[in-house]
Amino acid sequence: MSSKITLRFVGYFFIFYLSIAVASILIIILLAIKGFSDFNAYTNIREADIGTIESHIERDSEGNFLFSNAIKKSAEESGGFLELIDKEGNVISSSAEESEKHSKYTFTDFNEMSADKGSYIWLLKKDRSLLFIERTDSDVLLETLITSKSFPSITNDQKRLLEEHKAVFELYNADGSLIHRSKDNGKDALNGMELLEMSQVLAEQKEIKASKTLEDGTTAVVRMPNPHYAPFDTTMINFLKKFLIGIALFHGILLLFIILFSLWIGQRFGRPVFYFMKKIEKLSRKDYGHVKDHKIRNEKDGRLKKKYRVYEDVDVSLITLANNLEENERKLQKTEQLREDWITGLSHDLKTPLSSIYGYSVMLESSHNWTGEEVKKFASVMQEKANYMDALINDLTYTYQLKNDGVLIEIEKIELGKFIHEYARKIETETVNFPEVGASFYVAIDPRRFTRVLDNVIGNAIKHNPEGTPIHVDINLENDWVLLEVRDEGIGMSPTMMENLFDRYYRGTNTTSGDSGTGLGLTIAKQLVEAHGGKISVDSNNYGTTITIRLLHV
Template identity: 40%
Template sequence: MKLQRRITFHFFIQLVILFVFAFFFFLFLFFVVTNLLIREELDTNTVTGLVETIPTVSVIEDDEMELDKKWSKLMAENKMWMQVINQNGDVIYNEHVPKSLKQSYTLNELLRIEETRELGDYRIYPEYDSWFNGKYYFLFGIQDHDAHMLKEWFESYHHQGLADKNRLPGLEKKLQELDGYVQIYKKGELVQTIGTEHEENVRQLDIIERIYEPGKYPTEVKVYNDSETDSSWLLYLPKKESRSLAWPFSKGTQMLLIAILTSLFFTVLISVWNGYRYGRPLLLFANWLERMGKGNYGEVFTEKEKKKVFKKQGNTRHRYRLYQEVFQSFYLMAEKLDHAEREREILERSRAEWMAGISHDLRTPLSSIQGYGHMLESSKYNFSAAELEEIGKVIRTKGEYMLQLVNDFSLVFQLKNRGVTLKKNTIEVNHFVQKAIGKFKEDYTLSAYSFEFFGFAEPLYITLDTKWFTRVLDNLMNNAIKHNPPNTDIVVRILGTDEAVNIQIEDNGIGMDEEAVQNLFNRYYRGTNTSEKTDGLGLGMSIAKAIVELHDGDIAVASEVGKGTSITIVLPLDDGLAKEGSTA
């Protein structure tokens, strides 16, 4: 069975199972949850429940309103009043309304009420309704004694916005009687708590949520803000219980019909949602995996698939947004696979170049040795003692060159595989480097080159293997000499930082181009000539880099054609080591 058919069959079975489950589930929940939600809303937040429910159950015709007595009774129990205002601003219905209230309102007055949610001493809960009865504006009012009490407490107990410590016992006693507590915020930070907290880690948006959705919390919050002291007092009180409302529906057939339709609707909706959200992306992923199996790493999606998944601006379409991170992971995986493929190709070329370089270096001395061997083997030549001595010297020199080349080649792989054991000692850098390069200054055969050393003003101590690190300096110095003409200035500097030591070897020679700099440490990079000195042999820079890395250091090259080259070795500094324990 094809993947598309399997997905279709899977979601068809899911549709059937989901429909059966959803039908009985919603049938049960409809009878239970609806009643519980209404009861819970009225029990935990009666005011909000009445404000949201009364406009939907009220019957208004020609500005004449009828309201069930149970709602009037609940409002009376909660000390609420209600006014209903028509489009002309006239009050068409009053319930428990104080005599001081108006029977008609201007637009400005209504807008002010909407903005401040206050009317005189009353807290107003406005509700606009235009569902069945036309357009009417409901005003529910309640005198918030707790908020008024909090204001009085602030005026009586505060000092510069905070609770006065001298009068604090009186405030704590009142809070204890109410089983509440007060939090004081100043400049957005909680600075004082009075009373016993019933909850911990109340965040800022939790407080805002308590005001808008108080039914979610066991306590209700009252707020008083004082602009003069830039402080806010928050009073937390346990919620008051109120009467619950009887079941709002009376006909069982209506509830059964609603449950069936609701179950069917959600079943179809979820199935369609599953099909678009899960089915189509899976087909895209399967196509990509098939292309990946063929080695086509560079194409995650075809142009047709991209139009399905992405908008013109490059954003993911809504139906595929769930898999946005997966798409990104696929692209990242494709890039990595493509990069790995390129790296493999580069490695193959590099290995071929290494072998070609080694073959080139071996071929030249072997040709010389082979040529002299034929000459010695032949009876055509009568060599003098001096000539035989010269031939022997050439054969020995070429043999030593080949042996050194093989040893360096083996050493490179040992260094790369951490097959070399270091014997580290603590040394003083200035003394060590100056001694290591001193032999170049004393070598009369290098008198055409200028050598200078600039040490650091203070002793610097590092831990390294002196034998191997001497070879690093030798390779770098020989490289600077070998590849630059006479009269080149070579300068060695020691620089220190709080955490590292920098050894810089600079010359003002011919320099290198960008390609040479990039490949200097990465491969067997130079055409060799056995007439040159044998130090380095094209592997010297790779050996130097590997030894530096074994010492947890780093090496960098900066060069410009015609201006010279600068090589910097960075090694970690041993500040904690005592100078008495150092060795040169």
């Protein structure tokens, strides 16, 4: 068991380690994302979001719109330039050279750009938009050559211009065969797939290529080295390797430390946990004694040792639980004994009237010629016994209905004093003294159900005291409770009878006595009072007994 607890601690700390690892990875990712939010991280300006774009467009003191150096550099490295336009297409600001700047874009211009995969637009606030026009140096050179009068021939000046940019002009037929090259640079002729590469991210291309299909079906191409070529180079890879090795070593040491620490924690705290588990195991076997472990407890005072005092509240709770379980076990055994005694008495109560009914029925069935008066007497006794059995069974059923919330309580707001006086007029007794009309105390009760409570409580006081014993009914107010007290000046009752008076399984009187009633009256009274949200209690001494019913004042 101790080893299982130790392994559990190891598992907990391993989860803790994983949490740290995941958190550190997330932090690195968040830092990386934050770093990439700057324009210096964009190799393709088209990937920038509107928020980032707008943060790099400012206005000077004269109201002119200016692009930040970062956004202009990103546009240049992406192979083009930026132009800020209003909703009419007028150019407000541009990062292009003077010769390439536009003053206005028309509907036709936008339509032509829609077919150009290199163009991109961001719709900004206040009816402004930002255009990215892809136009590399190779595009400019190709346009210069194509528009010259000597084309397709290349002049010496054009060759020098190509030399300055380290560019080469090439001409291909419709089949992709090289027809002409301005200079032999030792490179292979292009194929269709390499022309398609022109649509990829510019920073990832070693060469910048511009191409155009001419009217005769040939294709003119200008290719030149990419000045902004920025691959994921070896230096960065080596840096990442070292970084990952460092992270692995750090987490390896951290993992080793956590394992050692968790083993120590498991040994230190596993012993008291194991002790408490043995205690709980004993409780499950209904063994409420103490678990002896001198390594946990001091022999002198029985308290936990100082290093285990962190568990003192748990220890006290378990001791209290053991005491409560032991007490509940005692009460359960007592209740079980009371239940058996009650069943025995109930069997007797049913058997006695059944014996009378059976005896009289046998007598009536005999051939003896009974007189009409005798038959009437027999029938009366049989009816009386049958009524008693019916009442007993009904009361027993009623207690179980109340226990399982099977009785509907129809609550009304009632003035208790008036209700008691109406009840007093319905019963015929001179020994019960009801209160005089006084202050009004309203309670929420079901009149029909509460009448039965009064019948049972007052009837119990009359039945179990000598004839003529005075009985007093009083109403008082105590804080938020209305107290209805039924007090007699009788013989009182023993502490055992007081403790079990409202128990369904307790019979406080001899079942062989000639008293009428089922013995369930006060049990039903208690259940009905509690169904009203109230409380009932009993107090008794040599001068009499008082049953107090508490109802919420409304």
